[in-house]
Amino acid sequence: MKKWSLIFLVLILTSCGQDAERLLGDWKVNSQYYKATYQFAEEEGEIIAKVLYYNDGTSKYHWNKREPWLLSSKIEQDKPFFVDASTGATQQISQIKFQLLAKDSLEMSMTAFNGVSKEIWTKVENLKTDNK
Amino acid sequence: MRTLILISLAFVILLGCKKKEEELIVNQAPTMNQELKPININEKGFDLLDNMQGHWVGRNQVMAWDFEWFAFDYRAISPSHTFGIFEGGTMGNLFTSFFVTDYKNTRTIMARNGGLLHGIYRTSYFVLDSVDYSDGDFYRLVDAVGGTEVMWMELRFKNDSLFFNAYTSRLGQITPLRHMTFKAKKEHSELAEQAAEKYHFPQNVLAWEYEERLNEEYYYLNAGDVKAKTATFMSQGLDTDVIQLAHEAGDPIRIDEHPSLGYLKVDMERNTQIEGTRLFAYLSYLPLTDENGYMLNNFQSVLLFPELNNNEDSFLFTYLHPGDYYITIIADKNEDGYVSAGDITHPQTPITIEEQGQHQISIQNINIQN
Numbered sequence: 001m002k003k004w005s006l007i008f009l010v011l012i013l014t015s016c017g018q019d020a021e022r023l024l025g026d027w028k029v030n031s032q033y034y035k036a037t038y039q040f041a042e043e044e045g046e047i048i049a050k051v052l053y054y055n056d057g058t059s060k061y062h063w064n065k066r067e068p069w070l071l072s073s074k075i076e077q078d079k080p081f082f083v084d085a086s087t088g089a090t091q092q093i094s095q096i097k098f099q100l101l102a103k104d105s106l107e108m109s110m111t112a113f114n115g116v117s118k119e120i121w122t123k124v125e126n127l128k129t130d131n132k
Numbered sequence: 133m134r135t136l137i138l139i140s141l142a143f144v145i146l147l148g149c150k151k152k153e154e155e156l157i158v159n160q161a162p163t164m165n166q167e168l169k170p171i172n173i174n175e176k177g178f179d180l181l182d183n184m185q186g187h188w189v190g191r192n193q194v195m196a197w198d199f200e201w202f203a204f205d206y207r208a209i210s211p212s213h214t215f216g217i218f219e220g221g222t223m224g225n226l227f228t229s230f231f232v233t234d235y236k237n238t239r240t241i242m243a244r245n246g247g248l249l250h251g252i253y254r255t256s257y258f259v260l261d262s263v264d265y266s267d268g269d270f271y272r273l274v275d276a277v278g279g280t281e282v283m284w285m286e287l288r289f290k291n292d293s294l295f296f297n298a299y300t301s302r303l304g305q306i307t308p309l310r311h312m313t314f315k316a317k318k319e320h321s322e323l324a325e326q327a328a329e330k331y332h333f334p335q336n337v338l339a340w341e342y343e344e345r346l347n348e349e350y351y352y353l354n355a356g357d358v359k360a361k362t363a364t365f366m367s368q369g370l371d372t373d374v375i376q377l378a379h380e381a382g383d384p385i386r387i388d389e390h391p392s393l394g395y396l397k398v399d400m401e402r403n404t405q406i407e408g409t410r411l412f413a414y415l416s417y418l419p420l421t422d423e424n425g426y427m428l429n430n431f432q433s434v435l436l437f438p439e440l441n442n443n444e445d446s447f448l449f450t451y452l453h454p455g456d457y458y459i460t461i462i463a464d465k466n467e468d469g470y471v472s473a474g475d476i477t478h479p480q481t482p483i484t485i486e487e488q489g490q491h492q493i494s495i496q497n498i499n500i501q502n
Contacts, residue, residue: 033193033313057295057315058270058286112309113302115196 027121166279170240177263181334185324190316205435208333209392221438224249231339251370253377257363276363304361350382394489396449401496406463419480420460425500
């Protein structure tokens, strides 16, 4: 399994290395409805999206390694998008797409309940995560 | 979104070995292994009823729709039941009411949520299962059958603010996603206070004996299911009366059994100026136009705000709190989707809704261009 993961990472980094590098890092959501900061990180040869902070007004979360929240556990590139391959695989639920815009911004679009909602995320300086 | 987070959280906790082939199970339907424990409101949580009261104004995201202005008008309709509704007009309506009942041998609060959307009648029942006072007043109500595996709503009251979120799963077919995010402030409380005084609200007395009324044979079943995942009741019929639909759905608490609430049928005459124009049919507690039909800056007083398609000339308000209103029809002449300069209105028109009254009004002079 690890071998395949390594090959996957190599494929990403060679075929779309610059985009993948731009994706990695911390991103703040610009939303009227909730606050969140996500982090695209490379772990065990795959790109995942961690939730560093989430607050929708009734639920709050700060990154905690013992209780990790992930927006996606497997992100793949499907030009010109990065897609959440873990949710799209079953075709039951939403499909999340990330499209890099300017240097420090991306558009997240999520298909759910027969509609598409979009958010603009802005890159922020890497935040220190509490890996307690 | 949050559910995607929770999906992965569950995945990491339950399948800690992280085998990639096992990632594909994260979107499975509910396992229905959750044990539901209602909160005993003799101990805590009864204050949800009083907290909910008032005219809440803010913005609302429902699935992919963004309502930049949105309101719920919560008022008591009995000593232990408060009710609020969104009347969308052509699209249908959506209500959530909160009431005292007994469930699983516990005195608690349940929510009745549903409405009539495009001819589909649905009501779902939720039970209070979490209360927390550490950061404002927080309440969670979960599907009375499937719990958080199917759907739930969360409310947090802090100072004069309300955060009201709902998470749904297509009635148990997928893992829940955040469905509604309503952020609001209490704009007005006088109407709610009047209703509370009238009904001696809130009291810890049974509003409905839910379990006695419940016939589980009517629970909605997803295709292929033999056991219900959700406390939901559904029926369908584009030309069927809502009361008939309620009977067909086996709804334990039907619209015609509600105390206090009335009906208003509004007929609108379309003249040549507004032929084929979208209409807003607003009910407010202050007049939105003057005696000559020109708009006043009172739109913060709007309580219900349905939109009617270009060819509709009649609308029925249901579940309507009794009281004094102004009915204002606004033709969206410039088709910008908002009330704005250029739109066509009429002189202010007051109307009083009696308790459980059935009313009708005709608006024939929609001809004043602002």
